[in-house]
Amino acid sequence: MNKYMDRNRSLGEFVHGEDDDIIICRCEEITKGEIRRAVHEGMMTMTEVKRYLRAGMGLCQGNTCGKLIKGIIARELEISASQIEECTARGPARPVEINVLGNEVESNE
Amino acid sequence: MMKRYDLIVIGAGPAGLSAAIQAAKNGVKVAVFDENKSPGGQLFKQIHKFFGSKEHKAKVRGFRIGQELLKEAEQTGVMVHLNAIVMGLYNNKEIMVNENDQTNHYKADSIIIATGARENMIPFEGWTLPGVMGAGAAQTMMNLHGVKPGSKVLMVGSGNVGLVVSYQLLQAGVEVVAIIDAAPRVGGYGVHASKVTRTGVPLYLSHTIVKAEGTETVSGAVIAQVNSSFQKIEGTEKHLDVDTICIAVGLSPMSKLLKMAGCKMEEAAGDIPGVDENNQTSLEGVFIAGDVAKIEEASSAMITGRISGISAGRYLGYIDDEVAGNDISKLKNSLAQLHKGMFSPENKGRIDIEETDEGYKTSESLLKKGYIDDNEILSFPGVPKKKVVGIHPVIECVQNIPCNPCQDACKNGCIKVGEIITKLPAVDPDMNCIGCGLCVALCPGQAIFLVDDDYSDDYATVTLPYEFLPYPKAGTKGIALSREGKRVCEAEVLYCRTNTAMDHTALLTIKVPKEMSMKARFFTAKEAL
Numbered sequence: 048m049n050k051y052m053d054r055n056r057s058l059g060e061f062v063h064g065e066d067d068d069i070i071i072c073r074c075e076e077i078t079k080g081e082i083r084r085a086v087h088e089g090m091m092t093m094t095e096v097k098r099y100l101r102a103g104m105g106l107c108q109g110n111t112c113g114k115l116i117k118g119i120i121a122r123e124l125e126i127s128a129s130q131i132e133e134c135t136a137r138g139p140a141r142p143v144e145i146n147v148l149g150n151e152v153e154s155n156e
Numbered sequence: 157m158m159k160r161y162d163l164i165v166i167g168a169g170p171a172g173l174s175a176a177i178q179a180a181k182n183g184v185k186v187a188v189f190d191e192n193k194s195p196g197g198q199l200f201k202q203i204h205k206f207f208g209s210k211e212h213k214a215k216v217r218g219f220r221i222g223q224e225l226l227k228e229a230e231q232t233g234v235m236v237h238l239n240a241i242v243m244g245l246y247n248n249k250e251i252m253v254n255e256n257d258q259t260n261h262y263k264a265d266s267i268i269i270a271t272g273a274r275e276n277m278i279p280f281e282g283w284t285l286p287g288v289m290g291a292g293a294a295q296t297m298m299n300l301h302g303v304k305p306g307s308k309v310l311m312v313g314s315g316n317v318g319l320v321v322s323y324q325l326l327q328a329g330v331e332v333v334a335i336i337d338a339a340p341r342v343g344g345y346g347v348h349a350s351k352v353t354r355t356g357v358p359l360y361l362s363h364t365i366v367k368a369e370g371t372e373t374v375s376g377a378v379i380a381q382v383n384s385s386f387q388k389i390e391g392t393e394k395h396l397d398v399d400t401i402c403i404a405v406g407l408s409p410m411s412k413l414l415k416m417a418g419c420k421m422e423e424a425a426g427d428i429p430g431v432d433e434n435n436q437t438s439l440e441g442v443f444i445a446g447d448v449a450k451i452e453e454a455s456s457a458m459i460t461g462r463i464s465g466i467s468a469g470r471y472l473g474y475i476d477d478e479v480a481g482n483d484i485s486k487l488k489n490s491l492a493q494l495h496k497g498m499f500s501p502e503n504k505g506r507i508d509i510e511e512t513d514e515g516y517k518t519s520e521s522l523l524k525k526g527y528i529d530d531n532e533i534l535s536f537p538g539v540p541k542k543k544v545v546g547i548h549p550v551i552e553c554v555q556n557i558p559c560n561p562c563q564d565a566c567k568n569g570c571i572k573v574g575e576i577i578t579k580l581p582a583v584d585p586d587m588n589c590i591g592c593g594l595c596v597a598l599c600p601g602q603a604i605f606l607v608d609d610d611y612s613d614d615y616a617t618v619t620l621p622y623e624f625l626p627y628p629k630a631g632t633k634g635i636a637l638s639r640e641g642k643r644v645c646e647a648e649v650l651y652c653r654t655n656t657a658m659d660h661t662a663l664l665t666i667k668v669p670k671e672m673s674m675k676a677r678f679f680t681a682k683e684a685l
């Protein structure tokens with residue numbers, strides 16, 4: 048099994064890092080330490096971290112922090128960031144007010 | 157019924173507009189969607205002159221290229237939907253758009269995605285404070301909205317974006333306190349670095365940002381030196397007095413819509429879409445162009461846009477195979493010209509280039525200090541080695557970058573680049589320079605100066621490109637600065653020339669002591685004694 052998928056692998060004890068308090072996801076105010084801890088608690092993909100912490104789920108939809116989160120997970124798992132799958136892409140690609148989404152125009156003329 | 161087009165283009169930047177125009181010219185019914193209130197993508201922020209050759213619209217300022225594209229789009233009947241945020245793209249070539257507080261759906265037989273790129277960020281203590289922003293955001297504030305992003309800026313990143321935006325900040329009257337980069341070398345073009353260093357902006361290479369200080373907004377920054385593995389060296393911290401921190405550390409493609417539709421990426425987990433030689437993705441009839449395909453420049457975005465426009469036209473049956481094939485191969489040749497030289501895709505990130513294509517030793521100091529050292533300057537073909545009588549150009553362009561406006565600018569044939577536009581410009585030693593200064597004004601890198609060592613017994617003149625308002629008047633006394641941005645001598649403005657062809661690059665002619673003619677490269681009246 049490749050290293051990435053091996054969920055039984057021990058990551059060692061969680062050690063607090065000096066920059067753990069830095070906010071990574073600005074929209075949802077999630078810190079680096081929270082993301083690192085989530086990985087230690089078993090969240091090994093971008094999607095898992097997103098659902099666990101809401102990192103990348105805010106107004107900018109991960110446009111700013113996506114790449115940073117990927118890097119943090121990769122470093123924690125000691126693998127290359129290019130192995131880490133991005134979150135599933137789904138519409139709406141940009142944040143939208145629910146009244147706009149509800150105001151769906153079926154027939155365009 | 158859902159509204160249908162032959163072709164939907166997402167993104168109205170240089171790539172999207174070029175694609176739409178190219179397709180519409182061939183009879184395709186095209187609609188372009190862009191989320192902004194005006195089209196043009198990044199182009200309208202780009203107030204500087206572009207590199208390349210004539211066919212790449214070299215020496216034209218970015219926003220003017222934008223205006224030309226818009227006019228062409230209108231003439232060819234491209235329908236442009238503005239304030240239209242494309243929220244979804246589905247594999248049946250349907251898009252979902254947020255327009256006028258409504259969710260609209262449109263369908264087409266072919267789609268071109270030209271959504272561009274977004275700026276990368278780096279996190280550090282205090283990076284969420286107001287005053288920390290992307291360099292592109294600062295550029296948008298200044299050049300689109302006429303708002304100064306701050307009054308004292310730290311630029312993080314010495315790539316072309318960091319350097320160009322620093323220069324534009326200076327033009328807007330903002331102080332650029334420093335440009336830093338974690339790498340030990342300047343990332344962008346040497347000419348872009350030189351035009352900021354000679355104004356006195358310090359460049360700190362092998363430095364990183366440690367923190368943004370401040371409680372409500374940025375009130376300072378701490379930078380520190382890094383070692384060869386980019387780790388901070390303790391004890392090297394330095395405080396800078398700034399109110400704004402601009403981040404220019406690269407761009408990433410905005411390829412989410414493509415993923416949503418199910419396009420395969422180049423690397424399974426990456427954000428770069430995989431394409432064939434006609435810019436078609438893994439989905440038939442879905443093409444890409446511009447920065448979303450590969451982070452490059454507006455010049456290449458326009459070419460890849462046109463290639464995709466033709467490919468879509470062919471896919472839709474409007475352009476026959478042979479014509480399309482021919483047109484695409486011509487465009488690829490044009491693209492190949494931009495892909496040569498020291499900054500070509502193959503050479504990207506290389507730090508071991510010791511010689512130029514012609515065999516000149518590369519300038520060490522340019523990459524390490526941001527300017528060419530006095531002891532290196534004479535070795536390049538644009539700088540006369542022996543004494544030239546009377547006025548003559550001195551071309552301080554020493555890297556193989558795709559650019560040749562200087563050659564066309566000189567009607568007397570003093571300057572030669574040749575067929576390959578990445579060659580260094582050479583100055584003919586027996587030239588017949590009339591001092592018109594067009595080469596100075598039209599060089600997008602602002603790397604050409606006119607020197608006249610025979611102005612008088614004691615004085616020489618130096619004519620330099622100048623783009624800062626207000627222009628100093630004749631008779632203004634001030635200080636001449638060196639390539640390094642250090643004061644070298646007192647100087648006096650003899651005249652300041654402008655005309656339409658020079659397009660807002662004025663020619664400032666200053667009088668300096670004779671021995672300073674190869675040192676004085678900028679003028680400042682501020683510190684006049």
Ligand SMILES: Cc1cc2nc3c(=O)[nH]c(=O)nc-3n(C[C@H](O)[C@H](O)[C@H](O)COP(=O)(O)OP(=O)(O)OC[C@H]3O[C@@H](n4cnc5c(N)ncnc54)[C@H](O)[C@@H]3O)c2cc1C
Pocket residue numbers: 140141166167168169170171172189190191192196197198199202204206207240241242243270271272273291292295316317320321410413445446447448451452453454455456457
């Ligand atoms: C600061 C800076 C300086 C630069 N300087 C130069 C230079 O000197 N010379 C040069 O050649 N190049 C330069 N470039 C690069 C150049 O700007 C880009 O390569 C070029 O703009 C890419 O064109 P594009 O059409 O692919 O993307 P863009 O110009 O970014 O256009 C994409 C458009 O799509 C829109 N869009 C994206 N997603 C959606 C959506 N879901 N719905 C609706 N609309 C959407 C965007 O808002 C944007 O308007 C610079 C770039 C930057 C950031």
